[in-house]
Every structure is written in structure tokens, then in C-alpha cells.
Amino acid sequence: MILILLLWLLAGGPDMYAQTTDVVTLTPTDDVLADLPIERSLSVYIDSLHHRNLRDIQMLTFSPVGKTVPNAGYTSEQRQANPIWLRFRVQNVTGQPVPLYVRVNFWCFESLQLFVTQTGGGATQAIFLPDNSALPGLVSASPVVGWRTPVAQRPVHNRHFFFPFTAPAGADYTIYLRVVKVRGAQVVPITLLRQGAYETWMQRDYLFWGGVLMTLLFVALMSLFFFATTRDSIYWTYLLCVICLIGFMVINNGFLNQFAPSMQFWVPRQNCYFLFPLLLFYSNLVFVRTFLPLKKTPLRWLHRLSAGVLLAGLFCVLLLVIENWVQLSPWIETVFLRLFTLFYWLPMPVMAAYVFMSLYRRYYRSAAWLYLVAITPFYVLNFGQVIANFGLIPTYRPLVNFDIYAAMGLFEVLALTFGLAFRYKLMRDHTDRLLSSQREQERTTYASEVQTLAQKNSLLEERERIARDLHDNVGAQLAFMITSLLHIGRQVEQQPIVNGKNQADQLRTIVGYARDAIRTLRETIWAIQQERFTLAEFDERLNQYVNRYVQQTDGLEVDIEIEGDSGQPLTSAQVLNLFRIVQEALSNVVKHAHATEATVRLKTQNDGTFCLTIQDNGQGLNFSPDDADTGERHYGISNMKRRTEELGGHFRIYANEGTVVEAVRS
Numbered sequence: 159m160i161l162i163l164l165l166w167l168l169a170g171g172p173d174m175y176a177q178t179t180d181v182v183t184l185t186p187t188d189d190v191l192a193d194l195p196i197e198r199s200l201s202v203y204i205d206s207l208h209h210r211n212l213r214d215i216q217m218l219t220f221s222p223v224g225k226t227v228p229n230a231g232y233t234s235e236q237r238q239a240n241p242i243w244l245r246f247r248v249q250n251v252t253g254q255p256v257p258l259y260v261r262v263n264f265w266c267f268e269s270l271q272l273f274v275t276q277t278g279g280g281a282t283q284a285i286f287l288p289d290n291s292a293l294p295g296l297v298s299a300s301p302v303v304g305w306r307t308p309v310a311q312r313p314v315h316n317r318h319f320f321f322p323f324t325a326p327a328g329a330d331y332t333i334y335l336r337v338v339k340v341r342g343a344q345v346v347p348i349t350l351l352r353q354g355a356y357e358t359w360m361q362r363d364y365l366f367w368g369g370v371l372m373t374l375l376f377v378a379l380m381s382l383f384f385f386a387t388t389r390d391s392i393y394w395t396y397l398l399c400v401i402c403l404i405g406f407m408v409i410n411n412g413f414l415n416q417f418a419p420s421m422q423f424w425v426p427r428q429n430c431y432f433l434f435p436l437l438l439f440y441s442n443l444v445f446v447r448t449f450l451p452l453k454k455t456p457l458r459w460l461h462r463l464s465a466g467v468l469l470a471g472l473f474c475v476l477l478l479v480i481e482n483w484v485q486l487s488p489w490i491e492t493v494f495l496r497l498f499t500l501f502y503w504l505p506m507p508v509m510a511a512y513v514f515m516s517l518y519r520r521y522y523r524s525a526a527w528l529y530l531v532a533i534t535p536f537y538v539l540n541f542g543q544v545i546a547n548f549g550l551i552p553t554y555r556p557l558v559n560f561d562i563y564a565a566m567g568l569f570e571v572l573a574l575t576f577g578l579a580f581r582y583k584l585m586r587d588h589t590d591r592l593l594s595s596q597r598e599q600e601r602t603t604y605a606s607e608v609q610t611l612a613q614k615n616s617l618l619e620e621r622e623r624i625a626r627d628l629h630d631n632v633g634a635q636l637a638f639m640i641t642s643l644l645h646i647g648r649q650v651e652q653q654p655i656v657n658g659k660n661q662a663d664q665l666r667t668i669v670g671y672a673r674d675a676i677r678t679l680r681e682t683i684w685a686i687q688q689e690r691f692t693l694a695e696f697d698e699r700l701n702q703y704v705n706r707y708v709q710q711t712d713g714l715e716v717d718i719e720i721e722g723d724s725g726q727p728l729t730s731a732q733v734l735n736l737f738r739i740v741q742e743a744l745s746n747v748v749k750h751a752h753a754t755e756a757t758v759r760l761k762t763q764n765d766g767t768f769c770l771t772i773q774d775n776g777q778g779l780n781f782s783p784d785d786a787d788t789g790e791r792h793y794g795i796s797n798m799k800r801r802t803e804e805l806g807g808h809f810r811i812y813a814n815e816g817t818v819v820e821a822v823r824s
Contacts, residue, residue: 181247184256191358196246196350202228205241212273215243229553230344239340244348247332250325257353262319264347265305265412266431272300272321273334298323309416317412341428343547347558370564374404377575384582395445396578402441403567405434411560426481433478436502440471443505450516450525457515467508470501532573535566691733693762694724708744715755722762735801742794743772743819751776751817770821778813
């Protein structure tokens with residue numbers, strides 16, 4: 159779509175089929191704000207002799223220009239610059255004087271002078287040429303102005319050149335404009351407008367260019383922000399491109415010549431006019447090397463080639479500056495100009511190679527397509543102007559209209575800015591994901607460390623409980639057995655066996671304690687040999703213990719009631735503590751309560767709460783509750799209380815038609 163529009167503009171736009179005429183006719187129906195169709199009567203003559211004056215020129219044959227812009231091609235130095243004479247004819251049929259401006263929309267001319275003559279002769283005032291000879295039919299001649307002429311000394315104070323004249327009612331004038339331009343293309347973008355349209359034109363012009371330059375400046379600041387926040391080199395290379403584009407617009411459209419004329423002379427002659435276009439092309443090459451990086455691909459040769467091209471750009475900058483100190487001979491200057499012209503456009507094919515090789519090799523297809531679409535309009539215009547300057551195609555007006563260059567440059571910048579902003583978003587999202595992943599990894603590591611510490615702590619607590627359990631039960635029983643065996647041994651040593659039945663009873667008691675120790679040890683091993691139990695497994699194990707060691711041995715009838723989810727998990731610590739509380743309570747019932755029945759009830763919830771009660775029908779408490787609370791006189795009760803507190807619960811023992819032992823965690 160963009161290429162079709164450019165081709166349409168290059169072909170002449172809406173006027174491509176307009177009929178040409180020999181004269182610009184001023185009529186009352188003209189749009190006073192529009193440019194007058196000067197191209198329909200414009201003709202050109204190139205003075206190859208360099209010394210012709212207006213009298214000579216009037217006698218020569220001019221070539222019609224038509225809808226194109228006069229262009230005499232490239233020139234390097236003053237002796238090769240051919241003066242260009244432009245001529246057009248104006249007729250005023252409005253019945254009143256019409257003030258007009260001849261406008262040349264470029265700034266970099268050595269000299270310009272406008273002559274207004276009466277068609278067919280008949281001078282209205284005495285006008286003398288530089289050789290002091292009068293010219294018949296000459297109405298007025300402007301002062302000679304050029305790019306070195308300060309804006310305040312021009313006929314109209316503007317960065318472009320405006321030559322005022324007035325066409326009286328019924329006037330038939332022939333206008334001649336003599337132009338001399340050196341160093342570069344001799345293009346003369348000339349237009350004709352009414353003086354009454356000047357203020358409106360100025361407002362629109364500065365509004366347009368103010369918007370363009372402010373947009374470019376905003377993009378430059380955003381690129382600086384992206385670079386400051388990401389430290390990604392692609393953003394500073396893009397910032398360089400935008401700055402060079404701003405310089406290109408400011409210099410080529412004459413703003414530097416108007417507002418900072420002294421800066422033009424930082425480099426000799428009009429070389430400032432070539433500097434920023436040169437920097438623009440090479441900064442784009444620096445950018446594309448970062449935007450489509452090929453350094454680590456099989457196309458690394460192209461990356462190395464582009465580095466050599468950048469050295470050629472440095473050579474071009476030196477050529478622009480060296481004339482400050484070295485006076486070049488004409489033939490050396492011609493050679494340098496040819497080299498400069500070659501190196502000036504050298505980045506273009508290299509950038510094209512980057513784009514097409516990236517597309518062909520499928521390296522950065524999205525980025526390559528974005529870059530191709532973004533730069534095509536601007537560089538098609540530049541390339542069209544180049545081949546027009548060499549005379550390969552006519553110089554159509556869009557090729558020298560900097561408003562179109564500004565629009566295409568702005569399109570390029572906005573398209574690339576969108577792509578880089580999207581790239582910035584992807585980078586930020588990637589960074590956020592990395593940070594989130596890092597935080598999640600740190601959280602997982604922290605949780606793992608906490609879990610490891612908790613396991614170590616649990617293991618230490620478990621070891622402490624096992625040690626305490628073995629010490630309080632198995633250790634005490636083994637100590638008793640050792641003491642009893644030593645006592646029997648001393649009796650045997652001191653006196654012969656007289657009462658063998660008594661010693662046999664003692665040995666049977668010791669055997670009972672040994673069995674109790676083995677039983678306690680087995681229960682402890684059972685409780686710690688696995689980390690998790692279910693409530694159903696605890697119920698089964700508790701019933702086995704009661705049936706084997708309480709009901710069969712001591713004759714106590716025990717009823718066990720377990721309420722809760724049979725699959726509810728219990729830790730080894732919970733199982734061991736609950737089991738020991740039941741064991742101690744039933745042992746007390748057998749030893750002290752003289753009961754015939756006992757009931758063990760355990761109610762559990764999935765949230766870890768429980769209620770364990772052991773109730774008997776015996777004689778009840780024979781001590782005060784305070785003694786039970788302190789545990790100072792009852793070691794077994796104190797042990798049950800400590801185990802309940804380890805489970806996070808509360809312990810109490812009281813009389814209620816017998817004795818009730820209660821361990822509750824609510």
C-alpha cells in the first residue's frame with residue numbers, strides 16, 4: 159500500500175494528467191491559500207558558459223519543465239557549478255493588483271536573484287544590470303541572496319527564500335530566476351503563491367514541523383528512558399538514529415540556517431548540509447547491527463563487513479572536516495567527491511542485506527519485517543532523489559518535498575518505536591517471570607530449609623521422647639531386675655539355700671519385670687518404626703494390648719471406644735503419647751482402684767483436636783486434686799500430664815463413680 163502511494167506521488171499525484179499551459183493566469187476564482195500552478199509554464203536554461211546576463215538569456219531557448227522540479231545534477235566546486243535560469247509567465251486578469259511571492263523551498267544556494275520583466279518590452283522604470291547597461295522591459299530585480307545571507311537581510315525573513323513582486327491589473331510579466339548552487343544536487347524547488355497566503359502558510363508550516371520535531375524529541379527521551387532502565391544497547395543505538403533524524407530534518411529544512419547560522423560553519427562551506435544525512439544513514443547501520451544481530455550466526459561475515467562500512471563512514475566525516483585546514487586541488491576534490499558519494503550510500507545495500515538475509519535464513523523474521531516496512535517509505539524517497547539527481551528519472555516534486563520526508567521519517571520512527579516498546583514489554587515480562595521464578599525458588603528453598611529444620615527438631619524431640627520413655631519404663635524395670643538379682647546373689651553367697659520357694663518367687667517376679675520391659679520395648683519400637691499411623695491402626699494396636707496384657711493377665715474388663723475418621727493420620731509422637739497415657743491409666747486402675755471394669759474413649763477430629771478419657775468403677779481417688787496437678791507425689795500422673803502437654807492438650811484426673819483420667823486438646 160505504501161509503495162503504491164509513493165509510486166502515485168512520484169508519478170505526479172492528482173496532477174499527473176493535468177494539461178500544461180504557457181502562462182500562470184491570475185483569476186478572481188483562484189484559491190488564495192493554494193500555490194499557483196507554476197509548473198505548467200515553468201521552463202529552464204542551464205548556462206554552461208557561466209557569464210550570460212539577463213539580456214543574453216532573453217534571446218535563448220528554454221526547455222519546458224512540466225510537472226517536475228528543475229534539476230541540473232551534481233556539482234562539486236564553484237567552477238563546475240552552472241547557473242540555472244528559470245522562467246515563467248504571469249498574467250493578471252483579476253482587475254486589481256495581486257501581490258505575489260516566488261518561493262524557493264530550500265536554503266543551501268550560493269546565490270539567487272529574481273528579475274521581473276514586462277512581456278514584449280516596455281520598461282516601466284530604469285533598471286540597470288551589473289554592467290551599468292539598461293535592459294528594455296525590466297520591471298524590477300531583487301538583491302542577490304544566498305545561504306550565507308542572514309535571514310534578517312533577506313527580502314522576507316524566512317529560512318526559505320521568498321521574492322516579492324506585484325502583478326498590476328492586466329499585467330503580463332515574465333519572471334526570471336537565476337540560481338547558483340555548488341556542492342551537491344542543483345535542484346530548485348520553486349513555487350508561486352499570493353502574499354496574502356503567507357501568514358496561513360507560516361502557521362501551518364511551523365505547526366507541522368513543531369509537531370514532527372516534538373514527536374521525535376519525545377521518542378528520543380523514551381529511548382533514553384528504556385536504555386536507562388534496561389541497559390540494552392539497542393535503545394542507545396535507536397536513540398542515536400532518532401537524534402540524527404532530528405538533525406537531518408533541522409538542517410535540510412533550513413532551521414539551522416535560520417536560527418543558528420553560525421553553527422553552519424563548524425564544518426567548511428555547506429558541508430553541514432551533508433553531515434547529518436551521512437550520520438543518519440550510518441546510525442541506521444549501527445542500529446540494524448543491534449536490531450538484527452548476526453554476529454553469532456553463520457552470517458557473521460556480514461557483521462564484519464558492516465564494521466568495515468562503518469570505517470568508511472568515519473572516512474566520510476573526515477572528508478567533510480579536513481577542508482578546514484587543507485586546500486584541496488580541483489582533481490583531488492573531484493576524487494574525494496566521488497569517494498564520498500560512494501561511501502555516502504554504502505550503508506543502504508548493507509542494511510538491505512541484513513534484512514533480506516534475516517528473512518531468508520529465518521533468524522529474526524518479525525523484526526526484519528518490521529524494519530523493512532518502517533524504513534521503506536523514507537529510503538525509497540531518498541533513493542528516488544539520488545537517481546533523479548543522476549538524471550535517470552525526472553525529479554518529481556515529492557522527491558524534494560521535505561514535508562513528505564518528515565511524514566515518512568515519522569512513520570519510520572513510530573513503527574520502530576512501537577516494535578521496541580513491544581520488545582521492552584517482552585523484556586520486562588521476561589524479567590518479571592525470572593524474578594517471580596527466583597522468588598518462588600527462594601521460597602521453596604526457604605520452605606525446604608524450614609521443613610528440614612523442623613524434621614531435625616522433630617527427630618531430636620522424638621529421640622528425647624524415646625530416651626525418656628526407655629529410661630522411665632524399660633530402664634527402671636531393668637534397674638529393678640539388676641538390683642533384685644544382686645540381692646539374690648548375695649543371699650546365696652552368704653547362706654545356703656534354706657527357703658528355696660521364697661527365692662523362686664523372687665526370680666519369677668524378676669521374670670515378670672523382664673517380660674514387662676520387653677513388652678514396653680516392643681511398644682516403643684512399634685510406635686517409632688513408621689512416621690504415620692491411621693486411627694484404625696491405633697485402635698487395632700490398643701485392642702491387642704488390652705486383650706493380651708490387661709484382660710488376660712489382670713482380669714480387668716476394658717471397653718475401648720474410638721470415634722473419628724478411621725483414615726485420619728496420626729504421627730508417631732501422638733501414637734506413643736496417647737498409648738502411654740492409656741497404659742499408665744490402666745496400670746493405675748489395676749494397681750490401686752480395685753475395679754472390675756474400665757472404659758477407654760478417644761474422640762478425634764481432622765483438625766488435630768482430641769478427647770481421651772479412661773474411666774473405671776473402682777474406689778476412686780484417695781488423694782487431693784492439687785496433688786494430682788502438681789504431680790509431686792504421683793510420678794505416673796505427672797508423666798501422663800507431661801505427655802498430654804506435649805500433644806498440646808490439658809490433663810486432669812477426678813473422681814466420678816470411680817476415677818476419670820482426661821486428656822483433651824480443643
